[in-house]
Amino acid sequence: MELLRKYVVMFRQDMRQVMSKRCGQDELNNFLMLVGFVFIVLSMLTHRWIFTLLGAVFVVLSYLRVFSVKIEKRRKENEIYMRYLGGVVRKVHHYKLCVKMKLKTSRDPEFSYFVCSHCGQIIRVPKGKNKVSIRCPRCSETFIRKT
Secondary structure: OHHHHHHHHHHHHHHHHHHOOOOOOOHHHHHHHHHHHHHHHHHHHHOOHHHHHHHHHHHHHHHHHHOOOOHHHHHHHHHHHHHHHHHHHHHHHHHHHHHHHHHHHHHOOOEEEEEOOOOOOEEEEEOOOOEEEEEOOOOOOEEEEEO
């Protein structure tokens, strides 16, 4: 067991060293993986080989970007993507956080959870206080919500 643990630690260190010189995951990679996944699901529903091929191309392209050594080039590609679709990405992320907070609020009877629209910070507020002014601890944005 100790030998296995030693090899796992060594593998983690080696992977950390290898990935420190790679681009890694970014928003454009997430989008490419999503598009690839959609094409693969579409191919399962329609039984068309072209959708499988397109899905595989998008997934492979995403992995090529993740393991790329040209970090500056990948960063510029991601900046262009974020310039044109960044607003949509941020809105989707904000709505995802809001849904998560609604679920947390329904499970926690004592507190309500809110998401700061400016920075995305999750804020916990006691329930039963009616309308309250909430100040975000991270960015000091103030907004009024009903608890």
